[in-house]
Amino acid sequence: xxxxxxxxxxxxxxxxxxxxxxxxxxxxxxxxxxxxxxxxxxxxxxxxxxxxxxxxxxxxxxxxxxxxxxxxxxxxxxxxxxxxxxxxxxxxxxxxxxxxxxxxxxxxxxxxxxxxxxxxxxxxxxxxxxxxxxxxxxxxxxxxxxxxxxxxxxxxxxxxxxxxxxxxxxxxxxxxxxxxxxxxxxxxxxxxxxxxxxxxxxxxxxxxxxxxxxxxxxxxxxxxxxxxxxxxxxxxxxxxxxxxxxxxxxxxxxxxxxxxxxxxxxxxxxxxxxxxxxxxxxxxxxxxxxxxxxxxxxxxxxxxxxxxxxxxxxxxxxxxxxxxxxxxxxxxxxxxxxxxxxxxxxxxxxxxxxxxxxxxxxxxxxxxxxxxxxxxxxxxxxxxxxxxxxxxxxxxxxxxxxxxxxxxxxxxxxxxxxxxxxxxxxxxxxxxxxxxxxxxxxxxxxxxxxxxxxxxxxxxxxxxxxxxxxxxxxxxxxxxxxxxxxxxxxxxxxxxxxxx
Numbered sequence: 001x002x003x004x005x006x007x008x009x010x011x012x013x014x015x016x017x018x019x020x021x022x023x024x025x026x027x028x029x030x031x032x033x034x035x036x037x038x039x040x041x042x043x044x045x046x047x048x049x050x051x052x053x054x055x056x057x058x059x060x061x062x063x064x065x066x067x068x069x070x071x072x073x074x075x076x077x078x079x080x081x082x083x084x085x086x087x088x089x090x091x092x093x094x095x096x097x098x099x100x101x102x103x104x105x106x107x108x109x110x111x112x113x114x115x116x117x118x119x120x121x122x123x124x125x126x127x128x129x130x131x132x133x134x135x136x137x138x139x140x141x142x143x144x145x146x147x148x149x150x151x152x153x154x155x156x157x158x159x160x161x162x163x164x165x166x167x168x169x170x171x172x173x174x175x176x177x178x179x180x181x182x183x184x185x186x187x188x189x190x191x192x193x194x195x196x197x198x199x200x201x202x203x204x205x206x207x208x209x210x211x212x213x214x215x216x217x218x219x220x221x222x223x224x225x226x227x228x229x230x231x232x233x234x235x236x237x238x239x240x241x242x243x244x245x246x247x248x249x250x251x252x253x254x255x256x257x258x259x260x261x262x263x264x265x266x267x268x269x270x271x272x273x274x275x276x277x278x279x280x281x282x283x284x285x286x287x288x289x290x291x292x293x294x295x296x297x298x299x300x301x302x303x304x305x306x307x308x309x310x311x312x313x314x315x316x317x318x319x320x321x322x323x324x325x326x327x328x329x330x331x332x333x334x335x336x337x338x339x340x341x342x343x344x345x346x347x348x349x350x351x352x353x354x355x356x357x358x359x360x361x362x363x364x365x366x367x368x369x370x371x372x373x374x375x376x377x378x379x380x381x382x383x384x385x386x387x388x389x390x391x392x393x394x395x396x397x398x399x400x401x402x403x404x405x406x407x408x409x410x411x412x413x414x415x416x417x418x419x420x421x422x423x424x425x426x427x428x429x430x431x432x433x434x435x436x437x438x439x440x441x442x443x444x445x446x447x448x449x450x451x452x453x454x455x456x457x458x459x460x461x462x463x464x465x466x467x468x469x470x471x472x473x474x475x476x477x478x479x480x481x482x483x484x485x486x487x488x489x490x491x492x493x494x495x496x497x498x499x500x
Contacts, residue, residue, distance in 0.1 A: 106380070108356065108377060109295045109308060111377070112260075112376055113376075114253060114373075114374055134237075137241045138241055142245075149238050152234055152238050156231065156234055157199050157203060158199075160203065162192075162195070163223060164186060164195040165191070165195035167217070167220055168185060171185055173185060173186075174190065174191070177190050188210055202224060203231035249365050249372035256280075256285070258276070259275050259389070261387070262357065262382060263383070263387040263410055265385075265386060265413050266413075269427075270335055270336070271342075272336060273333070273336060273342060274389065275359060276330070276407065277324075277330055278326075278328070278407060279326050285363035285364065285365065286364040287323070287363055287364050288324040289323055290315050290322045290360070290361055291312075291362070292332075292360070293311065294312075294313050294341050294356075295308050296308075296353075313334050313357065314340070315332050315334050328393060329402065329404075331389055337420070338421075342419075343420050344421050345419055347385045347418075350383065350385055355379075355380060356378070357378040359377070360375050386413060387413065388410060388411060388413045390406045390410065390411055392406040
């Protein structure tokens with residue numbers, strides 16, 4: 001459909017120059033002066049333009065490296081394209097005194113691996129972390145978790161070992177080691193090391209049988225019950241923390257991948273923002289749900305500056321398309337309509353914008369039943385205008401083959417560089433033009449009633465001569481439908497013009 005006021009990017013065709021090949025003719029140097037033209041083209045060494053020069057027999061020695069004209073021209077085109085990309089990538093801005101300065105790269109709010117780039121500082125109510133000590137221990141990194149795990153057991157063993165040694169010292173068991181008639185609190189406890197080993201045997205319920213508590217020590221009996229209870233609590237707490245930390249679904253998000261770039265192109269004659277998501281595991285994500293947020297600072301009409309304002313980007317919440325059956329990679333599409341934050345954004349304006357798109361995939365892990373969340377983000381330079389994702393699904397014998405080698409691959413397509421608003425206005429003007437053309441054609445067609453009134457008065461004489469006479473009394477159904485169509489066409493045209 002041809003759209004008015006829409007710009008389609010075009011790529012120039014490859015440059016082909018007629019070059020005379022006479023065997024292995026050495027390439028003329030760039031400094032050759034132009035004399036009588038002989039129709040042979042050469043490329044200037046400094047400017048890279050095509051000029052017409054005269055090539056004469058060169059008496060200079062042959063060059064060490066011989067390259068054809070086409071290869072050198074292709075190399076120059078590649079260098080020129082690379083230079084253009086570099087200049088586009090490092091866009092320069094003018095400072096206060098007109099000096100060029102590099103454009104500052106936006107700081108990511110969410111990294112590509114899903115980690116939130118936010119650090120909390122100057123927190124004075126740190127005691128709140130101790131109210132939820134279990135979650136605090138689970139959120140620690142592995143080094144701190146292992147350190148706390150080892151220290152929890154070591155401290156309890158040393159603490160109760162010191163108490164067992166203190167009981168033996170206070171009762172005088174250490175002074176009657178050689179007295180067989182003396183009944184100690186704990187047999188074969190002759191120092192701190194033996195008391196520490198007895199503490200370990202008691203808490204871990206090993207029970208080697210060499211060191212045993214006797215019935216002549218009621219204090220030791222109470223301490224034995226207390227250590228058994230506290231030891232069970234420490235085991236349950238620390239083992240529970242380690243189990244939850246090991247079974248966390250964060251690692252499951254490592255196999256949920258997002259495309260490196262997001263693309264904007266036409267889909268069903270509407271501009272759409274698209275990105276791709278896939279699952280590398282055979283076990284699926286149950287109840288997968290997709291969300292997207294636009295992170296962009298803004299200033300209100302009252303002058304309030306809101307940094308990193310979050311705006312919801314619809315990815316099919318109204319129609320249910322945000323609920324995914326993630327068996328194979330899917331392309332998530334956001335239709336840029338009047339409710340979209342990209343409604344007034346064109347290709348030229350996209351290059352000047354500074355925003356971040358955060359995409360969130362949530363679901364339940366099929367193996368463990370725990371909720372998993374995978375995140376990623378796209379900066380402005382990671383949104384490609386006029387691109388589309390390459391297909392990656394092939395039909396094999398008895399199954400569908402997914403080629404993840406093409407997961408991040410995109411290719412260019414014809415896409416208007418105007419905004420979605422301008423594209424909708426162009427479509428409305430085109431529809432209005434069609435309605436006006438239909439109405440004008442209906443007006444030009446004469447009705448049967450008008451033809452009947454324009455017949456000459458001598459029709460009776462002609463009838464007598466044998467020619468038939470057609471008499472029309474009322475409008476036919478076809479004429480009524482034509483009139484209604486003309487009326488509807490004019491009303492629709494007025495509405496389309498009002499909308500435009």
